[in-house]
Structures are given as C-alpha cells and as structure tokens.
Amino acid sequence: MSPARSGRANRAAKTAGVFGAVVGVAAAGLATAFAVERALVRRSVNAPGDPYVEEPFGDQPFDEEVTVTAADGTDLHVEIVNPRKRTRATGRPGRKGSTNGAKPTIVFVHGFALDMGTFYFQRQALAERGDHRLVFYDQPGHGRSSKLKSGTYDLAALGRSLAAVLDATVPDGHIILVGHSMGGMTIMAFAEQYPEWFGNRVTGVVLMSTSAGLFDKATLGVTNVVARVSAPFFPLWDKAAKLGGGTIDKARVASSDLAWLLTRRYGFGEVKPSPTLVTFVESMNSKTSVETLTKYLNTIYRHSRLPALSVLRGVPVLVIVGDRDYLTPVTHSREIIEQLPEAELLTIENSGHVVMLEKADEVNAVLIPFLEKIS
Numbered sequence: 598m599s600p601a602r603s604g605r606a607n608r609a610a611k612t613a614g615v616f617g618a619v620v621g622v623a624a625a626g627l628a629t630a631f632a633v634e635r636a637l638v639r640r641s642v643n644a645p646g647d648p649y650v651e652e653p654f655g656d657q658p659f660d661e662e663v664t665v666t667a668a669d670g671t672d673l674h675v676e677i678v679n680p681r682k683r684t685r686a687t688g689r690p691g692r693k694g695s696t697n698g699a700k701p702t703i704v705f706v707h708g709f710a711l712d713m714g715t716f717y718f719q720r721q722a723l724a725e726r727g728d729h730r731l732v733f734y735d736q737p738g739h740g741r742s743s744k745l746k747s748g749t750y751d752l753a754a755l756g757r758s759l760a761a762v763l764d765a766t767v768p769d770g771h772i773i774l775v776g777h778s779m780g781g782m783t784i785m786a787f788a789e790q791y792p793e794w795f796g797n798r799v800t801g802v803v804l805m806s807t808s809a810g811l812f813d814k815a816t817l818g819v820t821n822v823v824a825r826v827s828a829p830f831f832p833l834w835d836k837a838a839k840l841g842g843g844t845i846d847k848a849r850v851a852s853s854d855l856a857w858l859l860t861r862r863y864g865f866g867e868v869k870p871s872p873t874l875v876t877f878v879e880s881m882n883s884k885t886s887v888e889t890l891t892k893y894l895n896t897i898y899r900h901s902r903l904p905a906l907s908v909l910r911g912v913p914v915l916v917i918v919g920d921r922d923y924l925t926p927v928t929h930s931r932e933i934i935e936q937l938p939e940a941e942l943l944t945i946e947n948s949g950h951v952v953m954l955e956k957a958d959e960v961n962a963v964l965i966p967f968l969e970k971i972s
Contacts (some may be wrong), residue, residue: 599652649873657720665765667737667758674741675734675766676713678720697794700972701800702730706759707787708778708806709886709893712740714877715777718957719964722949729968732766736783738889740881750889751896755779756786763798773801773968778925779893779954781807789905795912801971803908803915803964806950809936810901856883866921866949878951906936913971914940919948922926941967
C-alpha cells in the first residue's frame with residue numbers, strides 16, 4: 598500500500614473509531630435517559646391542574662374544504678371559515694379596490710413540523726367573533742397536504758405555494774397574512790417574489806416567532822461549538838433521510854417520550870407548561886416524516902431574506918415573540934424591527950416558540966385589536 602493510501606486508511610480508521618466511541622457513549626447514556634424520561638413524562642402528563650386537559654384539540658369546524666395544487670404539483674389541504682357577520686354592503690369579501698366595507702381575509706401560514714392546528718386558539722377566537730373570512734392551509738409535506746413528488750423543499754417554493762393558495766381562495770379583496778416560524782419565512786419568500794401584492798392586496802402582516810436570517814448565530818439552546826459543528830451537516834441530512842427515513846420514523850415512535858420532553862424543552866418557555874398542550878404540539882411534530890423534516894432543515898438554515906423585508910414597508914406589521922424562544926430568539930425579531938422601524942413588537946414573558954398556543958390569551962389580546970385597526 599502506498600504511503601498516501603496508508604495515510605488515508607489510518608485517518609478513516611481513526612474517524613470510524615471516534616464515531617464509534619461517540620455512538621457507544623450515546624447509546625449507554627440513552628439507555629439510562631429513557632428510563633428516567635419515561636417516568637418524568639408519565640408523572641407530568643398525570644399532573645393535576647392542567648387547564649387544557651378537557652380541551653378538544655384537533656380538527657375544528659370549517660365552512661369550506663378545498664384542495665389547491667401548487668405549481669410544483671403538491672396538493673395543499675385548505676380549510677375556510679366564512680364570516681358570520683354581514684359587511685355593510687354585500688356581506689361577501691370585497692373585490693380588489695372596492696369600497697363595499699368587507700373586511701380583509703386573514704390567511705394563516707404555519708411553521709416547520711406543525712400544521713394548521715398551530716393557530717387553534719386564534720381560529721377559535723376569530724371564528725367566534727365572526728368578523729373576518731379565515732383561510733388555513735397545511736404547508737407541503739405537513740398535515741394533510743401531500744409530499745413533494747420530486748426535488749427538494751425550499752422557501753422560494755413555499756412562497757409560490759402561498760401564492761397558489763391566495764389565487765385559489767382569495768381571488769380579490771384585501772388580505773392579512775399571519776405566519777408562525779417557517780410560516781413567517783414563507784411570507785418573506787412570497788414578498789421577495791411577488792412584491793406587487795403588498796400595499797395593494799396584502800394590507801397587513803403578522804409575524805410570530807420567526808426570523809429573516811441569523812441562523813448561523815442561533816445555538817438552539819446548545820453551546821456555540823456544537824451549533825457551529827452541526828451546521829455543515831444540514832446538506833447531508835437530506836441524503837440520510839432518503840436512505841433511512843422509514844427506520845428513523847420507527848425509532849421516533851419508540852422514543853416518543855423523549856420527543857415529548859424535547860418538545861417541552863424547545864417549544865415552551867414555562868417551567869411547567871400544560872402537558873396537554875405539549876402533547877398537542879408533539880403530535881403535530883410526530884406526524885411529519887423525517888424525510889420532510891430533513892428536506893426543510895437545509896433551506897431553513899440557509900434562509901436569509903432581510904432585503905425582502907423592505908417590501909413590507911408601508912404595510913402595518915405586528916411582530917410577536919416569546920422571551921424564552923430558543924429556536925427563533927428575540928434577537929431575530931429585533932432584527933426584523935430594525936428593518937421595519939414602524940412595525941410593532943410584542944415580547945411575551947415566559948413563553949417559548951409556540952407562543953400563540955402557550956400564551957394564547959396574551960397573543961389574542963394584541964392580535965385581535967391589531968386586525969381590527971387595519972381592517
């Protein structure tokens with residue numbers, strides 16, 4: 598064997614040895630961790646005083662159910678709630694540029710590994726008021742929408758998917774867009790590609806727990822070293838999922854208690870959030886396949902759309918974030934405000950990434966007046 602080939606072989610053996618050692622330590626740690634975390638989960642779920650233990654999370658009533666096919670062939674599941682109160686004129690959503698008094702249609706765009714259930718409490722409150730037409734849809738690969746038939750997911754495509762939903766469900770009249778996490782990024786990608794909509798059709802935007810970039814600076818609650826080391830592997834996860842997504846999905850089911858604890862840790866800000874709420878969020882997470890998750894991670898990590906925010910200038914914008922959001926920290930929302938100095942920023946105490954679920958009353962107390970003000 599040549600010296601060069603021998604050197605490569607030695608390096609490969611060393612790498613394999615290090616990798617094996619890491620896996621061995623991780624396996625030993627997990628064996629102990631699983632026994633502990635299962636006990637913690639059972640104790641938490643059975644804890645008394647959970648205010649949402651009787652809440653019927655899941656499907657909510659709707660007036661229309663449609664399937665919208667995006668430009669890439671993905672079938673998007675859409676649910677529409679019609680207003681209960683008539684407008685001053687026809688009682689129907691107004692046409693573009695009309696003055697018949699119709700309120701804008703509110704379109705909700707959910708985040709990564711979730712579905713339209715993300716906006717459970719906002720849907721409940723706004724439907725009860727009956728002032729607006731509400732549109733909810735599941736993003737590609739999430740909820741009841743189909744997976745991408747070929748290629749990979751990217752935020753630009755999600756922007757086009759949003760355009761398809763708007764064309765199909767709100768052909769005229771004013772629109773208010775509400776996006777959470779990746780949903781907010783989708784709105785930015787939409788603005789980047791369709792700037793003519795803003796100020797004309799889109800007359801308001803709400804961005805919850807989202808980011809215009811800065812993911813290279815986010816640590817997700819771990820050390821800077823770990824965050825930097827993990828970053829280059831995002832492009833590789835897509836290939837890994839294609840090879841072993843099914844196997845990983847089975848492993849997720851087997852370790853559902855651990856997933857529950859991770860959801861509580863990274864989704865919520867309260868030390869002891871409602872176990873029922875945590876279970877609801879984790880159930881949305883678990884329904885999203887590993888293949889879908891890994892295809893999105895790369896595009897989310899590379900997301901950088903600060904220039905796209907300029908399209909939103911002149912349009913009323915409300916930014917909401919929890920002060921204990923580890924996934925899209927407060928610094929990300931402040932960066933958005935720097936680009937949009939006229940926007941409103943609401944920071945909610947003791948709340949994490951799913952702020953609209955964890956602190957629904959506080960979010961709705963600001964969201965509903967904002968919607969009324971710009972309608």
